[in-house]
Each structure stands twice: as C-alpha cells, then as structure tokens.
Amino acid sequence: MPWAPARGHNETMASDRSAGPTAIPVEQRRIVADEVRLPPGAMPEGTQGRILCEALRLFAERGFYGTSIRDLAQACGIRSATLYAHFPTKEHVLAELVRVGHESHHARLLGAGGTDPVSRLRAVVRAHVLAHAEYPLLAVVANNELHALSPEMAAPALLIRADGRQLLLDTLDAGVDAGVFHVPDTFMATTAISGMGMRVANWYDRGLPYTPEEIADTYAEFALRVAGVGHA
Amino acid sequence: MPWAPARGHNETMASDRSAGPTAIPVEQRRIVADEVRLPPGAMPEGTQGRILCEALRLFAERGFYGTSIRDLAQACGIRSATLYAHFPTKEHVLAELVRVGHESHHARLLGAGGTDPVSRLRAVVRAHVLAHAEYPLLAVVANNELHALSPEMAAPALLIRADGRQLLLDTLDAGVDAGVFHVPDTFMATTAISGMGMRVANWYDRGLPYTPEEIADTYAEFALRVAGVGHA
DNA sequence: CCTACCGATCGGTAGG
C-alpha cells in the first residue's frame, strides 16, 4: 500500500551477504530499528525489567498475539510460569509498555517550551519526533499493538493521546489567530504533522546517517512549512 | 505515544449513549473506519470474495494473529474446514489482501500525471492519499499486518514499496534540480510526505466532514509546502 | 461444503 521509507540496510534479497552494493535492498516488514531501549526510570530492576525489555523486542517484531508467553519466557531465560510472579497476565506486560510509551511521549510534549507560535510549534514537533526516533520500538508497540488491549486497559492511553492531539491543535490555532500561520484546515494540519512524526518510528534506525536531533529539526521545519511559515 | 488524530465519534467513555456532546470522545485503538470495501475488480465472486471481505474487516480490527480461522469462517457463514476449499492457508488470505492493497495503491501512483514538478508532486500525493482515504481498512491491513507474512510472502509487497518510494524521491529530486523545490533533504521529505499520507488510513472515516478528495487536495498542498513551494 | 478429528500450542494455575 504504502511507502514507509527506509534504506533497507539490514535485509537483502540475496542470501549471500557478500553480494555487495548491487544486492537489492528490501525494506523491513514493520520496523528497521532493533535496539531495545526504555526511557530512563521506566525500567524496573531485575527480572521484571528484563521481561519488559524482551517483550518490547518481541512485540515490536512479531506483535502481541504473535508472541507466546513461552517465547517471552525463553528470551528472559526463565520458565513461562515464572512470568506470573512478575505480571498478572500477558496483557499487563503490554499495558505497561503502552503506559510507559504514552507517558514518556506526553511528558516530552508537556515539557516543550516556546512562546511565539513559531518557536512553540518547533518545540512541540521536536519533542514529538524525538520521542519516536529515540524509542522506535516503544513507539511501534504503543502505536500498533494498542488494539490488543481490552478497551478498559487501552483507555488511559487514549486519553493521553486526546490530550496531546489537543495540544498540537491549540498550537496551530494560536498561530493562525496571531496571523503567523496560514493553514487551510488546522484539523488536517494536525493529522499531517502528527502522522509524519509517528511514522519516524518505523523507518528510523541508528545505522542511518542522521541523528534523532537532525530528524527532529528537519521535521520541525517541515511542520512550520505545513503551517504556512515559508522557508528561510 | 502518539496522536493519531480522529474525532472519536464512534466510541465514548460514557456507557450512556445519550450523554450528549459533553461525553468525552475516545479515539479508536487502531482504525476509525469500518466500511469494508475492496477496489473494483479485486473481489472474486462468491464465497472467495466473502472470505476476503470478512478477513479484511477482522484483520483490520483484531489483526491477523488475533483472528482465528473459526472467527473468519463464522463471519462468512461457513465451517472453518471450508476455508481450505478456497485458500491453501490462513496466511494466503492475508497475502491476497496485502497484494491487492499494494498493487492497487501502486497502480494509482503509476497513473499519476503531471509534467512540471508542482503538478507532478500534487498528482502523486493525491494518488497516495486517495488510496488510503478510500480504502482505509485495506491500507491498515497491508501496512500493519505485513509482518505476519513470512519473508518470502512479504517480498513482493516490499519490492512494490521500494518502487513507490523511489517514484516519490525522483519527483522531489527533479523539482529540486529544476530549482522549483527547496528541500534541506529529499530523503526526509519523502519519509514525511509518505508518512503523513499513510496515517490517513487510521483516522479517516466517512463520518468526518471531509471527502477523500478534499483530504487528498489538502495533503497535496501540505506536500508542496514541505517541498518549499510557498502557499498561495 | 460438511462432520469429525489431528497433534501442537495457547494463556494460565497449583503447589511447592
């Protein structure tokens, strides 16, 4: 359907790895990044933290339903029954990753500064994109596995999303009201700006010749252009 | 993690549906649209077509692994064993949806006209966005369930994606070379423009006060702005 | 398109 870009540097059609630069690069099926990382303070000590990290890796790669509790336990070096000494159910493991993902993202949004519309939008978009580029596995799990949670367990994340969405919409509306932004429709500008940032989690990987900061800066520039602030 | 916007008009926190406009709208967990539709010519006659349609609905809502062959059969009004008279395996049902999604999207891209860079980019982005707004369930399945296919069965879709990606990149590069576009980095402009369009499938729904055409037009305008073509 | 059934695996529990 799409083009979810990526330079496809971790998979090739050729089974011969020495095929060299002429090998056809094939994009990832879901996510390019493979570095398991959780925000500071979000990772519990000991086995509980190990379970979260392995779940992050497996859920990002195979999905929640595609990962059995035995897969997860084996990755942690324990028996499946031992998981239940740390989490009440498999769903609670996902719920914790979803919670951490949404809360850390939202905290960055709330921490975004900026007083005038331009610096404000730049700060908000930078925060949004940085969260996705620095924690791509977490973002993919939080975004794409949310449907595996029951409505009750998904509800907190959905409330956080609604708040973040409103924050971006308010930022755009304020700029329009101030006559600084020129946007045909601020709802669609919100979907466009948030959407482009979310997809960063699917293609970004540390093997690319960009730092997360560079991506955040460039995407903030794109967002300002969408908002009708001409380029320099 | 994100804000995948949507006006949340099909779910509310309140169990009382008569709560009225003060009810807090809660966004969908994965996709807002629920209208099952396949591109013209992509739906086989009879039971095989019915299986594809029900699979589209169930895979979009619950995912491939979250849908059992008994769920699918029941939705079609047949027994699970009968599925195997129409498809070799469950995976082949998904593969067919992924194929249809990618091929119909790609056909629209290839059909996009435009000679000068501005009209060319507009046509390509319109095609991209229209495919996602008119067939949101198909787009979500093709994009988000691709990881459930084996590498062999996912390969054709990945090749199509690579081609579409290159088409957009070439469009941007041509505009830059012609001095019409002004972009700090065409790779990132490609990821941004394709990403914003892909996310349309997650939030768009016919209940919103926009037609797919209006969304495509507005997103094409946003893409031109990202490309450094100032707004009118 | 069905009934009947296969072995494998699922999430989770008992009891220590």
Add this chain to the structure above:
DNA sequence: CCTACCGATCGGTAGG
C-alpha cells in the same frame, strides 16, 4: 523461580 499440569483453542487434514 521451578515442575507439573489444566482446559481451551489453534491451524489444518481426512474423507466424503
């Protein structure tokens, strides 16, 4: 944190 085990469900097949 383990062994042992539960009933339920999984994708798929045999045979008609």
